[in-house]
Amino acid sequence: MAKRMYTIGMAGHIDHGKTTLTKALTDWDTDRLKEEKERNVSIEPGFAPLQLAENIDVSIIDVPGHERFIRQMIAGVAGIDAVILTVAADEGVMPQTKEHLEILSLLNVKGGLIAVTKADKVEDELLELAGEDIREEVQGTPFEDAAMVEVDSLSGRGIQEVRTALRSILQDLPSRNPRGAFRLPIDQVFSVHGQGTIVRGTVYEGTVEEGNTVQVLPLRKTVKIRQLQRHGEKVSKGEAGQRLAMNISGVDREELKRGDVVVSAEHYITTTRLNIVLYTSELAVYALKQRGPVKLHLGTAEVYGKIIFFDRNVLEPGKQEVYCQLLLNESVVTKRHDRFILRRPSPMETIGGGWIINPNAERLRFGRQAVELLQKELQGTPEEHLKAALREYKWLEPEQLAKEAGLLLEEVQEISARLIEQGEAKQYDNKKITLQELYEQKTADMMKELESFHEAHPLRIGKNKQELQLFAEGTLPKELAERILDEAERHHKVARHKQYVANSSHIPYYPDGWEKRMTRAEEAWKQDGLSPRPWAEYTEEQGIPEDLSEELKYSLLQAGEAVSMDDKHIWAVSEMMKTIRALTANYPDGFTLQQAKETAAISRKYLVPFLEWLDEQKWTKRKQEERVWRETYDQD
Numbered sequence: 241m242a243k244r245m246y247t248i249g250m251a252g253h254i255d256h257g258k259t260t261l262t263k264a265l266t267d268w269d270t271d272r273l274k275e276e277k278e279r280n281v282s283i284e285p286g287f288a289p290l291q292l293a294e295n296i297d298v299s300i301i302d303v304p305g306h307e308r309f310i311r312q313m314i315a316g317v318a319g320i321d322a323v324i325l326t327v328a329a330d331e332g333v334m335p336q337t338k339e340h341l342e343i344l345s346l347l348n349v350k351g352g353l354i355a356v357t358k359a360d361k362v363e364d365e366l367l368e369l370a371g372e373d374i375r376e377e378v379q380g381t382p383f384e385d386a387a388m389v390e391v392d393s394l395s396g397r398g399i400q401e402v403r404t405a406l407r408s409i410l411q412d413l414p415s416r417n418p419r420g421a422f423r424l425p426i427d428q429v430f431s432v433h434g435q436g437t438i439v440r441g442t443v444y445e446g447t448v449e450e451g452n453t454v455q456v457l458p459l460r461k462t463v464k465i466r467q468l469q470r471h472g473e474k475v476s477k478g479e480a481g482q483r484l485a486m487n488i489s490g491v492d493r494e495e496l497k498r499g500d501v502v503v504s505a506e507h508y509i510t511t512t513r514l515n516i517v518l519y520t521s522e523l524a525v526y527a528l529k530q531r532g533p534v535k536l537h538l539g540t541a542e543v544y545g546k547i548i549f550f551d552r553n554v555l556e557p558g559k560q561e562v563y564c565q566l567l568l569n570e571s572v573v574t575k576r577h578d579r580f581i582l583r584r585p586s587p588m589e590t591i592g593g594g595w596i597i598n599p600n601a602e603r604l605r606f607g608r609q610a611v612e613l614l615q616k617e618l619q620g621t622p623e624e625h626l627k628a629a630l631r632e633y634k635w636l637e638p639e640q641l642a643k644e645a646g647l648l649l650e651e652v653q654e655i656s657a658r659l660i661e662q663g664e665a666k667q668y669d670n671k672k673i674t675l676q677e678l679y680e681q682k683t684a685d686m687m688k689e690l691e692s693f694h695e696a697h698p699l700r701i702g703k704n705k706q707e708l709q710l711f712a713e714g715t716l717p718k719e720l721a722e723r724i725l726d727e728a729e730r731h732h733k734v735a736r737h738k739q740y741v742a743n744s745s746h747i748p749y750y751p752d753g754w755e756k757r758m759t760r761a762e763e764a765w766k767q768d769g770l771s772p773r774p775w776a777e778y779t780e781e782q783g784i785p786e787d788l789s790e791e792l793k794y795s796l797l798q799a800g801e802a803v804s805m806d807d808k809h810i811w812a813v814s815e816m817m818k819t820i821r822a823l824t825a826n827y828p829d830g831f832t833l834q835q836a837k838e839t840a841a842i843s844r845k846y847l848v849p850f851l852e853w854l855d856e857q858k859w860t861k862r863k864q865e866e867r868v869w870r871e872t873y874d875q876d
Contacts, residue, residue, distance in 0.1 A: 243297045244415035245481030246440050248290070248406070249301040249317040251344060252326035253334035257357030257393055260287065261326060262302045264393035265402065268471075284636045285312055285427065287483050289471040293409050299442070299471070299483035300324075303340075303450035309417075310417070314343060314537040314581050315427050315498065319442035320417070321481060322351035322409055324402070325383060329362045329370045329390070333377045339590060340519055345381045346593025347579045351413045353405045353737035354378070355386040355503055360392040361500060406479050421633075421831075422446030422454065424484060425573075429500075431493040432676075439483045439496060441540065445543035449477040449483075456491060456500045458510040458571040463490035499541030501573040510604040515601040515614050518562040518582060520592035526584065526637055528555040528591060536566060536583040544569045544585065550610035551769070553617050563594075563614040565601060575632070576644070622651050623659075629676065629707055630665070635674035635720050682721075682726045685708050690734065690743045697796035702735070702742030741799065748795060757782040758792055770842045771814045774808040816850070820859065830868035 250258045268288035290298040301320060303313040317323065323344055327337055344352075354374055359367055373390060379382050380540045387405045392397035428440040448454065452465050467487040468475050478484035486502065502524035521733040528534075529548045530553040543876040546586070549555065555562065566582075574596050582591040590792060595828055604610040620628070630636065642652040651813045656673050659665035667673045686708060693703045705711065725741065728734045735744045749756050761778040779789035793810060796802035819840045823831055826839055837847055851867065854860040859865040 241419045244410070245296055245297045245321045245418075245443075245479050246321045246410055246413070246415060247319060247481055247483060248322040249323040249344075249349070250300055250326065251313070251317060251323055251340040252357075253328070253331070253336040254304075254642070255324045256328040256331070256337070257355075257391075258302050258326050260299050260355045260393040260875045261324070261355060261357060261391060261402075262286070264391075264399050265395065266300060267685050279594055282672060287314065287806065290406075290482075290873075292403060292410070296407070296410055297412070297482065298406075300481075301442070312715045313340065315350065315540040315542070317344060318537070318818055319348065319425065320349060320549055321413060322406075323349050324355050324406075325386075326355045327370065327374050328544060329356050330358055332370045332373045338377065338523065341378065341591070342385065342523060343581055343590065344383075346519060346521070346581055346590075348382075350382045350384055351409050353381065353389060353402070353409060355389055355391045355398075355402060357391050358376060358392065359390040359397055359541045360395050367466065379409055382691070386676050390542045407680070416443075416445055418445075418447045418479040418481075422452075422502070424448075424478075424486075424498065424502045425541065426500045426502065427498055427540040429493060429496045429498065432487075437485055437488050437491060437493045437496065438485055439502065440483070440548075441489060441502070443478050443480050443482050443484050444539070445511070445692075447477060447479045447502060448486075448502075448802055450475075454502050454504050456488075456496065457503055457573045459491070459495060459500060460510075461495065462493045462499040463502075465802050492640065499539070499543070501539065501541075501571075503573070509597050510573055511601070512565045512568045512571050513601045513603070514568070514572075514574070514596055515596055515598035515617060516594055517618055518564055518594045520562065522560065524557050524584075524589055526587060526589060527557060527585065529860075530554065532564070533585050535583045535585050536568060536593065537571070538574055539552075540579065542570050543572055547582075548605060550606050550614075551608065563597075563603065563618070565614075566638050570621050573752055576628070602692060612777065621653050626652060626655050628661075630673065630675045634678060634716055635668070635672040637671050638673065639700070641673060672720075674720065679724055679727065680723050682710055682716070686725075686728065686741075687733060687743055690741065690746070694743065694746050697766050697795075698751055698792060699750055699801050700740075700789055701737050701795070702740035702746070705739050705741050706734075708741060748799070751788065754784065754788060758788075761792070762796075765810075766812045768810060768816060770819060770840055771846050772805070772809050772811060775807070775810055803853065805846070805853075811850070819850070820854075825870065828869070830866040832866055836867075 254257055266288040279292065286302040288300045290300050292298055301317065302838050303317055309779050325341065327333060356370055356374065357369065367390060374388065378386065388404055389398050389401045391402060423439040423444045423446055425444065426439045426441045429440050432438055448465065450465055450468050453462060454465060455462055465486050466489050468478050469485040470482060489729060526548065528585055530549050534544050534545055534547045538547060545566050546569060548565040550564065576596055577598060578596045579593065580596065581593045583589065597614055605615065625645040626641065627643055633644060638649060638652050642649045645652065656665055656667065660667055664676050665673055666676055666679065689709055691702060700736050706801065709715060710724060711718065729736055735742050761782045761784060764777045765772055775793050779792065797804060797810065802811055803813060803816065822839050823836060827835055836851060840847060858870050860869060
């Protein structure tokens with residue numbers, strides 16, 4: 241049975257037993273910093289593995305409970321699947337209990353349980369009152385029906401019940417999708433002597449393996465994964481839902497920070513302008529003015545910016561749904577439906593949270609029309625969402641498409657089948673789906689690009705495939721680019737000659753006015769056989785300028801009519817073949833250097849590189865003082 245991967249948060253007010261409960265469950269102390277041990281206060285999120293069942297792989301994130309460390313708390317819970325909300329029996333619901341509860345609700349964390357900690361410190365009556373207080377507080381939140389367990393981590397009371405409750409919650413909770421593009425927001429960066437840069441985070445989606453090449457955004461740095469670890473143990477791959485540490489090369493530790501994102505594809509958007517739907521906090525007490533300063537918490541990133549309203553100039557306190565825009569001071573990495581928290585920098589408070597409607601937003605004018613546009617972007621039809629996801633990610637498997645479009649898998653299958661039947665989409669190998677418009681646009685772009693290339697380089701048989709814009713970094717997934725090229729070839733729109741691509745109608749030709757001179761230069765070159773002069777001399781004699789001389793030379797090499805001897809000399813393949821035929825006829829079993837010199841009738845200056853070329857091309861092989869033909873030594 242395949243393992244299901246989850247990350248669980250441990251949240252709650254300071255000194256309500258989060259770290260102690262984590263240790264009781266995992267036998268790991270998540271307070272790793274010297275300051276944390278000295279002050280007995282969690283400052284940074286801590287991490288520990290939890291063994292619940294053979295088919296369930298769980299990591300616990302123990303987040304700080306102090307109000308001063310709310311930013312670390314948000315970064316910790318941003319990628320969790322479920323949560324244990326801790327409330328101490330001797331204190332009950334406290335300010336950070338309420339703020340953590342609201343942040344979890346705004347982040348749409350639904351799975352979880354409530355642990356009433358320090359249960360042995362109070363009488364049964366007070367314990368019962370604490371439970372009632374908690375139930376009243378969670379009414380109207382995703383945790384109003386959550387299981388509640390009385391726990392004392394020191395005595396072990398309730399620990400097994402917590403494990404049982406977690407197993408029950410996770411059995412009903414869908415695990416993250418390990419398919420599709422890998423994404424890991426970084427929450428820790430450090431270096432280890434002798435190993436280099438290490439980054440840690442929770443894998444939001446996709447799979448990555450040791451040795452893979454990935455990108456760090458928004459830096460756009462390409463790095464290679466040297467090693468992967470999970471909770472200190474080396475692993476060969478990491479999957480969505482897991483905690484992962486990656487030893488990477490290609491970037492210095494000083495270049496990275498919390499909030500950067502490691503991805504395996506070019507499809508993720510880096511942006512400074514976002515369309516959002518904001519659900520305001522009931523705890524907020526201050527009004528927020530138009531273009532007022534805000535701090536966005538997105539994944540593990542925290543970025544300052546301004547909020548832009550389209551239907552008001554002031555956001556008054558109170559529970560509201562607001563369609564608006566964020567203009568950020570720095571780029572963030574995000575996509576549609578990512579959740580976020582918005583806070584006020586000063587005085588500090590949580591403004592609210594919500595999700596990204598459009599990560600690649602444009603400037604909009606103040607007015608109802610802008611709000612209606614954002615509402616339409618949020619709502620739309622299932623088909624519109626599906627097409628929007630395919631336009632953003634180019635091609636996706638149905639399961640990943642369902643996730644990116646915010647649809648059920650059955651909806652994706654039904655809509656994509658209809659679009660395929662109507663000729664608006666296509667599916668490769670019964671897996672990945674793409675839009676027909678993408679194929680048509682990219683094919684048309686490629687043919688136009690080749691047409692311009694043929695006009696600029698009429699002598700060449702085609703353009704190197706890897707130089708086509710179709711294969712440029714960040715344009716398309718490489719496999720999809722290959723499929724588009726293959727299909728264009730099947731429909732006789734382009735032709736391929738080894739690694740070169742041309743429009744199917746293209747036949748190499750001499751530039752206007754140069755045919756006779758170039759023909760004479762080629763004839764003179766061929767007449768010199770295997771003792772050619774420098775190529776430039778032939779074209780200079782005919783008055784051919786240097787750029788056209790190089791173009792003619794390149795076209796002969798590209799077409800396989802010439803072979804490069806060195807930087808200045810090229811051989812005519814037809815002349816080389818004459819010599820090869822003469823050698824095989826005169827010396828079918830092999831030949832010496834002197835016999836080759838007599839047959840080819842060329843000086844040692846040309847003979848030695850020619851014989852070395854025969855060896856490189858596997859025509860011959862050295863055998864003591866002779867060279868034998870490939871057919872001979874292949875039979876030995």
